[in-house]
Amino acid sequence: MKNNMKNMVVSAAFIMIIFGFMLANIIMTDKEFSYSERRRLITMPDFSADKLLKGKLVDEYEKYILDQFVFRDGFRGLKAVGKYHLFNQKDNNNIYIVNGFVEKMEYKLNEKSVLNAAGKLNEIYEKYLKGKNVSFAIIPNKGHYIAGQNGYLTIDYDRAAELMKQNIKNMKYIDLSGLLTIDDYYKLDIHWRQEKIIKIADLLLMESGNDTKASDVEYTECKLYPFYGSYYGHAALKLKPEDMVYLTNSTIENAVVFDYQNSSYGKVYEDDLFNGTDSYDVFLSGAKSLITIYNEDCKNNKELLLFRDSFGSSIAPLLLEGYSKITLIDLRYISADILEKYIDFSQEQDVLFLYNTQILNNSSMLKSSGSN
Numbered sequence: 001m002k003n004n005m006k007n008m009v010v011s012a013a014f015i016m017i018i019f020g021f022m023l024a025n026i027i028m029t030d031k032e033f034s035y036s037e038r039r040r041l042i043t044m045p046d047f048s049a050d051k052l053l054k055g056k057l058v059d060e061y062e063k064y065i066l067d068q069f070v071f072r073d074g075f076r077g078l079k080a081v082g083k084y085h086l087f088n089q090k091d092n093n094n095i096y097i098v099n100g101f102v103e104k105m106e107y108k109l110n111e112k113s114v115l116n117a118a119g120k121l122n123e124i125y126e127k128y129l130k131g132k133n134v135s136f137a138i139i140p141n142k143g144h145y146i147a148g149q150n151g152y153l154t155i156d157y158d159r160a161a162e163l164m165k166q167n168i169k170n171m172k173y174i175d176l177s178g179l180l181t182i183d184d185y186y187k188l189d190i191h192w193r194q195e196k197i198i199k200i201a202d203l204l205l206m207e208s209g210n211d212t213k214a215s216d217v218e219y220t221e222c223k224l225y226p227f228y229g230s231y232y233g234h235a236a237l238k239l240k241p242e243d244m245v246y247l248t249n250s251t252i253e254n255a256v257v258f259d260y261q262n263s264s265y266g267k268v269y270e271d272d273l274f275n276g277t278d279s280y281d282v283f284l285s286g287a288k289s290l291i292t293i294y295n296e297d298c299k300n301n302k303e304l305l306l307f308r309d310s311f312g313s314s315i316a317p318l319l320l321e322g323y324s325k326i327t328l329i330d331l332r333y334i335s336a337d338i339l340e341k342y343i344d345f346s347q348e349q350d351v352l353f354l355y356n357t358q359i360l361n362n363s364s365m366l367k368s369s370g371s372n
Contacts, residue, residue, distance in 0.1 A: 016073065080187035090151065095234045101187045102231040102239070105143070106358060107153035113363045114160050118167035120368035121353055124307070124336050125170055128345045135207055137174040137362065138164065138352035139311050141190070145182040151237045156359045164360070171353070174207045175202060187242055189229030190358075191280055194314040195221060195245045201318035208350045212322035219247035224274045224282065244279060251297045252317050260290040260342055268293065268317050283313035290342055293317075298324040304344070307331060307353045315354070323350075332359075335367040 090096055094105040125134060139162055143154030157177060165173050184196040192200075201214035226241030246269050257266045266285060273281040282289060293316060303325040306312055309332065316326055327343060339345075359365070 002120075009359060010310065015232065025031070041342055070353060090297065092236065094235070095181075095231065096150075096152055097235065097237075098150050098152075100239075101142060101146060101182060101185070102229075102235045103142045103146065103152075104190075104234065106141070106154055106233065106361065107157055108362045109156040111159070111163060114163045114360050115167060117355070117360045117363035118164050119309075120331075120336075120363065120366050121168055121171070127336065128339065128343075129351055130170075132349055132351050134170060134351040135172040135174050135204075136164065136355075137167060137176050137204065137355065139192070139356040140177050140180060141316060141357050142182060142185050144357070148287065155361055157357055160357055160360055167221050172207060173178050174204060176194065177204070179203060184228070186229050186244075188227070188232045188235075188239060189280065190231065190315055190356075191311060191314065193245065194247055194283070194318070195271070197315060198318060200248075201315060204315070204352060204354075205319060205322045208304070208322075208323070208352065210322040210350070214321055216316045217251070217321050219249050222246050222248060222269075222271075224271065224279070227274075227279050230280070236356065244274065244282065245320065246282060246314075250321055251295060254297055255297075255317075255320055256294045257284060258292045259285070260292075270318075280313070281312065284316065284328070286313070287330065288328070289330050290327070290339075292327045293320065294323050295320045295326070298322070300324060303327070303347060303349045305329065305349050305351045307351070307355075311352055311356055312354050331366040331368065333367075 007087060048316070091105055094101055098103055123138065129286045133251065138157070140157045141155060143152065144157045146152075147154035161175070161177075179199050180192070180197075185192050198214050205212055205214065222245065224244040224246075227244035228241050232239060232241070252268050258264075259266060267283055268284060269348050270285050271282060273279070275283065278286060280286065284293075287310065298321065300323075303320060304327070306316060306319075306326055306328045308316075308328055308330060312330075313326055316328055319326060322336045329339065330345075
């Protein structure tokens with residue numbers, strides 16, 4: 001009798017839990033964005049007879065349910081704890097942690113993509129940059145410094161650099177890897193820490209023939225807390241947040257940023273964007289296709305064209321001491337074909353292509369000549 005009663009209670013509890021989750025999923029409104037994962041969530045798929053007959057509707061609905069399931073973040077956390085601590089697995093969905101540094105395992109090097117990137121840079125040079133002082137540099141991902149010795153796979157940075165050097169013409173290569181260490185990066189984010197890369201700014205200025213040093217300038221450190229970073233949500237663990245530090249001085253404070261897309265002016269640092277969708281947007285307002293920083297405090301009339309990804313947002317302010325004008329071009333969001341509408345390439349300009357290895361490994365996102 002007691003066993004029957006216990007079985008009935010367990011069965012009833014199980015049924016209540018199942019129907020409780022089902023009811024909660026019906027009642028809860030769908031979320032459009034996951035702030036922990038920094039991505040848009042899948043919404044209810046549109047019905048069509050064609051998708052139903054081909055089986056696509058079931059697949060789309062399954063992905064929708066997984067994205068919109070109640071307490072999703074909590075279950076993701078339980079899964080991560082189980083994988084890392086209970087089963088001692090080395091990664092969770094290709095996310096691994098070494099000495100507090102969270103990194104995404106990306107492997108292997110896509111040599112075809114790297115060659116494609118080199119070709120795109122050559123196209124831009126031939127179209128706009130002939131006769132200019134042009135350099136390129138590659139920013140290593142964190143895995144370059146922690147993956148191999150800890151048993152993880154990563155992109156072969158040295159091979160990527162070699163392919164770029166062999167195939168890019170008329171540009172000087174600037175090697176950054178020897179100046180950087182893992183401590184120059186955020187633990188919970190993909191990016192480097194601005195307060196750690198003054199040495200990189202010095203190198204870029206020197207190799208571009210600019211006699212100004214970022215290290216000769218005094219900066220004030222401004223700290224923002226808590227900074228969780230783009231990898232915090234991917235790790236799905238309760239990790240300690242960091243300080244975000246940005247460096248400022250009168251030159252940076254007086255500089256004006258023009259956004260061509262919105263025809264608006266702004267500041268180098270936008271504190272209001274901290275703890276938004278992406279806190280790294282504090283630097284130059286985040287992802288922008290084309291912006292120009294005007295530095296009236298610099299009287300040398302030098303101009304830099306910086307072809308960049310998101311890493312460029314934090315290095316550009318440190319280069320301002322050497323330039324009266326820096327134009328940042330993000331080819332992920334603007335085609336190279338239309339740059340001449342906004343930039344006068346007949347002027348004397350230094351040019352720097354600065355990309356991290358993940359961009360080179362996925363270079364189809366760069367819009368060069370012939371891209372849409």
